Amino acid sequence: MSGGTKRIQNDPWWLRAGAMAFTLLFLGFAVLLPLVSVFVQAFAKGLGGWWAAVSDPDTVSAIRMTLVAALGAVPLNTAFGIAAAWLVTKHRFPGRHLLVSLIDLPFSVSPVIAGLVFVLLFGAQGTFGPWLQAHDIHIIFAWPAMILATAFVTFPFVARELIPVMEEMGTQPEEAAVMLGAGGWTVFRKVTLPGIRWGLLYGVILCNARAMGEFGAVSVVSGHIRGETNTLPLHAEILYNEYDFTGAFAVASLLTLLAGATVVIKLWLERRIAR
Amino acid sequence: MSRPLPGFRLTFGIVATWLSLIVLIPLAGLFLRASSLPLPRIWEILSSGRTLSAFRVSFGCAAAAAGVNALAGPVVAWTLVRYDFPGRRFLDALIDIPFALPTAVAGITLTTLYATNGWVGRLLDPLGIQVSYTLKGIVVALVFVGLPFVIRTVQPVLEEFPAEAEEAAALLGASRLQTIAKVILPSLAPAILTGTILSFARCVGEYGSVVFIAGNMPGKTEILPLLIITHLEEYQYGEATAIASAMLLLSFGLLVLGNRMQARLVRGRTR
Numbered sequence: 058m059s060g061g062t063k064r065i066q067n068d069p070w071w072l073r074a075g076a077m078a079f080t081l082l083f084l085g086f087a088v089l090l091p092l093v094s095v096f097v098q099a100f101a102k103g104l105g106g107w108w109a110a111v112s113d114p115d116t117v118s119a120i121r122m123t124l125v126a127a128l129g130a131v132p133l134n135t136a137f138g139i140a141a142a143w144l145v146t147k148h149r150f151p152g153r154h155l156l157v158s159l160i161d162l163p164f165s166v167s168p169v170i171a172g173l174v175f176v177l178l179f180g181a182q183g184t185f186g187p188w189l190q191a192h193d194i195h196i197i198f199a200w201p202a203m204i205l206a207t208a209f210v211t212f213p214f215v216a217r218e219l220i221p222v223m224e225e226m227g228t229q230p231e232e233a234a235v236m237l238g239a240g241g242w243t244v245f246r247k248v249t250l251p252g253i254r255w256g257l258l259y260g261v262i263l264c265n266a267r268a269m270g271e272f273g274a275v276s277v278v279s280g281h282i283r284g285e286t287n288t289l290p291l292h293a294e295i296l297y298n299e300y301d302f303t304g305a306f307a308v309a310s311l312l313t314l315l316a317g318a319t320v321v322i323k324l325w326l327e328r329r330i331a332r
Numbered sequence: 333m334s335r336p337l338p339g340f341r342l343t344f345g346i347v348a349t350w351l352s353l354i355v356l357i358p359l360a361g362l363f364l365r366a367s368s369l370p371l372p373r374i375w376e377i378l379s380s381g382r383t384l385s386a387f388r389v390s391f392g393c394a395a396a397a398a399g400v401n402a403l404a405g406p407v408v409a410w411t412l413v414r415y416d417f418p419g420r421r422f423l424d425a426l427i428d429i430p431f432a433l434p435t436a437v438a439g440i441t442l443t444t445l446y447a448t449n450g451w452v453g454r455l456l457d458p459l460g461i462q463v464s465y466t467l468k469g470i471v472v473a474l475v476f477v478g479l480p481f482v483i484r485t486v487q488p489v490l491e492e493f494p495a496e497a498e499e500a501a502a503l504l505g506a507s508r509l510q511t512i513a514k515v516i517l518p519s520l521a522p523a524i525l526t527g528t529i530l531s532f533a534r535c536v537g538e539y540g541s542v543v544f545i546a547g548n549m550p551g552k553t554e555i556l557p558l559l560i561i562t563h564l565e566e567y568q569y570g571e572a573t574a575i576a577s578a579m580l581l582l583s584f585g586l587l588v589l590g591n592r593m594q595a596r597l598v599r600g601r602t603r
Contacts, residue, residue, distance in 0.1 A: 068414070068508060069508055072508070072509075073415060076407055076410055076411045076415070077411050077415060077417060079404075079407050079408075079411070080407065080408045080411040080412070080423065081423070083404050083407075083408060084408065084423050084426050084427070086452075087475060087476055087479060088426045088427075088429050088430065088476070088479070089426060090445060090451070090452070091438065091441045091442055091445060091476070092429065092433075092441075094441045094444060094445050094451065095437065095441045098441070098444060133350070136346070137346060137347065137350040137351075140342075140343040140346040140347050140350075141343070141346075141347045143339055143343045144339075144340070144343035144344055144347050147337045147339070148336065148337065148340050148343075150340075156347070159351060159355070159356070160351065162355055162359075163355055164533075164534075165533050165537075165583055165584065165587055166359070166537065166580060166583075167536070167537025167538075167539065167556070167557050167560075167576075167579065167580075167583075168537065168539055168540070168557070169537070169539050169557035169558075169560050169561055169576075170362070170537070170557075170560070170576045170579070170580060173362065173560060173564060173572060173573075173576055174358035174359060174361060174362045175358060176564065177358075177361050177362060177365055177569070177573065178357075178358060178361050182567065182569055184361060205354065208354050209354050209355065209358070212354055212355060228337060231337050232337065235337060235338065240338070241337075241338030241339045241342075244337070244338070245339070263431075263432075266431075266432050269434070270432075270433070270434025270435070270436075270437075271434070272434060272435050272436040272539065272540035273435070273539035273540050273557060276539075276540075276561075277561060277564065289434075290434045290435075290436040290437070290540070291436075293436055293437065293440065294436055294440075294544075297440045297544065302444070305440055306440070306441070309436075309437040309440060309441065312433070312434045312436075312437050313433060313437055315432075315434075316429060316432035316433040316434070316437075317429075317432075319432040320425055320428045320429060320432050321425075323428060323432075324425055324428075
């Protein structure tokens, strides 16, 4: 960043003006306009119309389901992410690079396929379907599948942020602590954790944003049962398809606020990490 | 390493268990199920007109959107890294919005904007251009979804680009434009390629932002993920499984190919 500004003079004015005009237009059209449009549509019937949609029992239930999916998936993926980063950066073993690729795998899988794989395992015609039915256990079209599908799509986030941070720390601080007789858990808590906490928070924030906003994967496994297995994004879809645009965009405005908060916290953390 | 750190067995256990439960076993289940179909049946599913069209729409629109971002991304990254102007930080923050905004929200707001009575659609309609419910709409949604990838991969490379190289080129008599085209752009190429491939891979599987704007006409504007859902809702598990497996294999193959190309490009530069 620092070296950038003093090189301005090198560029001819038309290049500078052209690049800036293009950037403004492109980002204005592609990103800013859609954001503004969400709020204009959400408040098209005034604050009252917005509040009526947001406080509707179905919306409240969708908020609850969204929290369930995120609270189920994010802590588990966080614990996994920490374990994976420790394993990959503090130890050397054959298959290490393969493991890193496997952790990233869910990023290249369509969300719809992420939902499909769980339907194939636990659905009525799935591998374990008949057994589950015989024991009256509901996974698909119920909260367990929502958590599983969310866990799949948000799987790499925490690990992916932590691995480079812990790689850069090296292993010397931990080795010194072990030499001084500290146990494994103490080493992690007192030596590793203080060094990675901002990176960890960063990963958790991104993981959470994706978990709460996921659409395709949960759409496949939810069964769209209103008031039961609908998350906020799914609820916005239903309202939109029923031509209740104010309602749909009111719900969308909640999710947009979440996205805005995520980006702000992300920037704040990035500045902390850089320091 | 003087002495192995503790926790290998514990973390290995956690990682192996969670990775298997959430990712490996479910994906293996998909391929196992697909492989239980007779080969002629798989061929029949994949070569049907509707499936082939969905492949064309998904991969074609993803390629078009990735192409737009490959051209626009470096310009945006250049502006944000090289120039200082009021609102630069705000624009930089906007780049992350497509990552953070739920895809369904992007889908409904873009559809509304580009519908014939929407803010943008109203301007395009008199020109005879319809975006919502056409292939153009799919590309618009995918440009949004894939927007951050190229910008975010090019930015750090541009920030660390040595000023000496530019100065040397200028001293040797290169014009500013020549310096950009012959000195800076080639060293950005691997980053641009990486960003483009990531954006393409993301767009191929994209569902939420596309279903609203696509119109979803079978054989015309139907994308692969939607076709999979349609088969699933009609309990045609064989079709859903075969198409999903083919799609996964294709995108894995493309990613591997992309990595290879990038490795070659990087090696070519350093040699």
